[in-house]
Amino acid sequence: MAADYVDWLRREGRIAIVGASLAGLRAAETLRAEGFAGSLTMIGDEPYEPYDRPPLSKAVLLGKASPDHTDLPQRRDIDAKWRLGVAATGLDITAKRVRLSDGDEVEYDRLLIATGVRARPWPNEAEAGLDGVFVLRTRDDAVGLCRRLGAGARRVFVVGAGFAGSEVASACREHGMEVTVAERAGGPLVGALGGVIGAVAMDLQLENGVDLRTHVTVTALEGDSGGKVRAVHLSDESVVETDVVVVSLGSIRNTDWLAGSGLGAGPRGIATDAGCRAFDFRGIVTDDVFAAGDVARSPHPLFGYQFLSLEHWGNAVAQGETAAHNMICPATDRRPHMWMPAFWSSQFGVNIKSVGVPPMADEIMITQGSLTERRFAGVYGYKGRIVAAVTFNNAKWLEYYQRQIEQGAPFPVGYPTMDRRPEGRQPMPADFPDPSLPTHGPTVTLSGYSPADRRMVFTPAHH
Ligand SMILES: Cc1cc2nc3c(=O)[nH]c(=O)nc-3n(C[C@H](O)[C@H](O)[C@H](O)COP(=O)(O)OP(=O)(O)OC[C@H]3O[C@@H](n4cnc5c(N)ncnc54)[C@H](O)[C@@H]3O)c2cc1C
Numbered sequence: 001m002a003a004d005y006v007d008w009l010r011r012e013g014r015i016a017i018v019g020a021s022l023a024g025l026r027a028a029e030t031l032r033a034e035g036f037a038g039s040l041t042m043i044g045d046e047p048y049e050p051y052d053r054p055p056l057s058k059a060v061l062l063g064k065a066s067p068d069h070t071d072l073p074q075r076r077d078i079d080a081k082w083r084l085g086v087a088a089t090g091l092d093i094t095a096k097r098v099r100l101s102d103g104d105e106v107e108y109d110r111l112l113i114a115t116g117v118r119a120r121p122w123p124n125e126a127e128a129g130l131d132g133v134f135v136l137r138t139r140d141d142a143v144g145l146c147r148r149l150g151a152g153a154r155r156v157f158v159v160g161a162g163f164a165g166s167e168v169a170s171a172c173r174e175h176g177m178e179v180t181v182a183e184r185a186g187g188p189l190v191g192a193l194g195g196v197i198g199a200v201a202m203d204l205q206l207e208n209g210v211d212l213r214t215h216v217t218v219t220a221l222e223g224d225s226g227g228k229v230r231a232v233h234l235s236d237e238s239v240v241e242t243d244v245v246v247v248s249l250g251s252i253r254n255t256d257w258l259a260g261s262g263l264g265a266g267p268r269g270i271a272t273d274a275g276c277r278a279f280d281f282r283g284i285v286t287d288d289v290f291a292a293g294d295v296a297r298s299p300h301p302l303f304g305y306q307f308l309s310l311e312h313w314g315n316a317v318a319q320g321e322t323a324a325h326n327m328i329c330p331a332t333d334r335r336p337h338m339w340m341p342a343f344w345s346s347q348f349g350v351n352i353k354s355v356g357v358p359p360m361a362d363e364i365m366i367t368q369g370s371l372t373e374r375r376f377a378g379v380y381g382y383k384g385r386i387v388a389a390v391t392f393n394n395a396k397w398l399e400y401y402q403r404q405i406e407q408g409a410p411f412p413v414g415y416p417t418m419d420r421r422p423e424g425r426q427p428m429p430a431d432f433p434d435p436s437l438p439t440h441g442p443t444v445t446l447s448g449y450s451p452a453d454r455r456m457v458f459t460p461a462h463h
Contacts (some may be wrong), residue, residue: 004329009109010328013038016098016106017080018088019114019254020044021072022052022313023293023320027112028078030324040080048139050074054313056142057164058346060151061171088115091261093289095278109288110327113270113278114320116294117251117311122159127221130252132229133245136164139206148244152296154178157232157242159218163345166201167249170347173207173208180211180240181230182218185433192343193354193390195431196364197378200371200392208348213238221245229360251311253295253392264291269297269309274336276323290327292319298337301407303357303387312343340402341388344395351372353395354403356388363427367413369394377401380430381411 006208007407015031017024020042027039034304043052067367083100090099098106120130120136132153134145138295149156149172156172158165161183172179178250185191188205220233221355232240247381251387264271264279264288270291271279276298278289293316297309326334361380369376369392377397380388386409389401412427 002129003208006328006330008037009038010035013328014041014107015110015112015327016041016043016108017038017112017114017294018043019116019293020046020082020084020097020113021116021293021315021316023114023116023154023323025050025072025074025114025320026317027079027114027292027324027327027376028080030321031328032076032078034325035327038109040078041083041108042078042080043083043086043088043100043106045085045101046138046140047085049082049084051139053082053137057136057171060142060146061168062174063146063150067139067146070389072140075307086256088194091258091263092455093286094390095310096288100234111289112323113284113289113291113295114293115254115257116316117253119247120252122221122245122249124221127223129227130221130229130246131227133221133244135245135247136168138253145244145246145264149175149177153243155180155242156244157240158246158248159232160248160250161185161205161212161214162191162248163189163203163343163347165246166205166347167345168246168248169205169210170208170452173210173348178211178230178266179395180242181205182213182216182234184217186214187194188212189352190431191359191434193358194361194364194380195433196371196391196428197390198431199309200374204348204350204374204390211240224243251294253309255295261403267308269295269305272296272303273298274338275326275334276337290323290324291314292337301336301338302340302408303360306360308341308357310341312341314342315339340405342361342398342402351388351393351395352390353398354387354388354390355398355402356380358388358390358430359432360387361430361432363411364430365411365413365427368397379404379411379413382425384411385409386411386413 051070055070060067082145087101088098088102090222119137128435155178156171158181161181166188169181187202189201190198217235223232224230253269264281272291273285277285278291288422294311297307298303300308318338322337342355358380363381364378367379375393375396377391386404
């Protein structure tokens with residue numbers, strides 16, 4: 001990038017950010033903090049200024065916070081033109097224009113795409129539309145669900161026991177509701193943390209009174225004559241009566257609006273280089289389109305340069321900041337996005353945290369504490385290296401393991417650790433489900449090349 005172009009861009013260029021949420025906001029703040037003085041347009045299809053999602057399945061459902069009071073703190077004035085309640089519907093990367101749902105177009109010199117993911121809806125549209133069937137991704141979803149739970153719902157059925165589904169189950173049990181959870185895998189959180197930890201999460205749910213059904217799928221949602229959901233049918237032929245269904249089947253990346261744009265965008269997200277620049281569908285990096293947050297997937301040197309798709313709050317912040325920096329700096333000052341994947345959850349009174357990429361692992365060792373006490377640190381290994389760690393009520397160890405992952409420390413862990421029980425002395429299979437089977441569980445996915453993404457015909461050169 002020529003230095004005079006960068007100077008001009010910083011002074012009077014036009015930057016558009018599509019997706020006015022966590023990654024988009026943090027990017028906008030960084031642009032201004034690093035001296036971008038040109039025009040900035042924030043495009044968001046939700047009618048709200050950026051708000052925080054993690055509280056929606058925690059404090060908000062528990063009644064400790066109102067869904068209307070989860071606005072993200074704005075760290076500085078971003079002096080932007082806000083286009084809220086308007087979706088981007090198309091992108092022309094040659095003319096550098098974003099098309100909007102109201103017919104307008106926004107021209108840009110640099111574009112950041114931060115459109116995140118949406119909740120995967122129940123696949124049968126008529127059943128999904130029954131009164132009392134919810135997903136939980138947005139503030140509006142939370143308002144609807146809280147209102148229904150507060151209006152005397154006694155029985156809640158949660159489809160899917162990933163992090164979000166388990167948090168919903170936990171909150172509803174705290175409210176004293178009868179909760180049934182159905183999960184295709186052998187336990188909760190199995191897609192994200194594997195079967196060993198899933199077994200601990202299963203005990204936790206059972207002890208807290210959840211009617212947990214594993215190795216089953218939901219086959220149908222049944223409504224009454226008034227169109228209100230009344231029962232859930234399962235693959236083991238059982239039928240569970242309920243007042244509310246929360247569908248928690250993972251997410252879909254918001255890339256549909258990019259169809260035909262020529263970007264390397266699809267169901268797995270938008271592929272970028274390590275500096276957040278989007279690839280076109282031929283695998284050639286663009287210079288003026290960047291992506292960050294849940295919608296992006298980018299290569300990570302610590303994990304074999306595989307593309308990682310992350311649905312982590314901290315990643316959205318870090319990637320938004322890095323993308324913004326790289327958008328307005330000379331090429332030699334660009335930074336790679338090398339954030340260590342990190343995730344937290346709280347459910348049934350337990351604080352769960354992880355770093356690294358657990359689903360990459362094939363083995364796990366419990367290095368502190370004990371599974372039965374539900375206070376432990378577990379370390380995941382792959383090909384002789386530590387690739388991830390998880391803690392239950394033991395977060396103080398996580399930073400240490402993060403450094404171990406960064407240094408490529410050997411696995412199994414040979415050194416003695418405090419407080420290790422006999423069960424932790426040997427590595428055991430981490431027991432992740434077959435990655436080719438559908439699972440909504442992981443919040444971090446290795447999303448490398450998929451033959452399904454193939455859009456070009458390969459023609460070998462003839463000499
Ligand atoms: C209930 C819940 C609980 C969570 N809990 C945790 C947790 O405990 N820990 C953790 O690490 N992470 C958690 N997360 C994940 C975390 O919230 C996300 O990683 C984070 O919100 C990602 O930010 P983002 O800006 O990339 O995407 P999003 O927050 O998804 O924002 C994308 C925005 O773009 C908008 N958009 C989409 N398409 C268009 C379009 N075409 N035009 C205009 N706008 C568009 C969307 O409507 C949305 O407003 C949770 C998420 C949810 C939903």
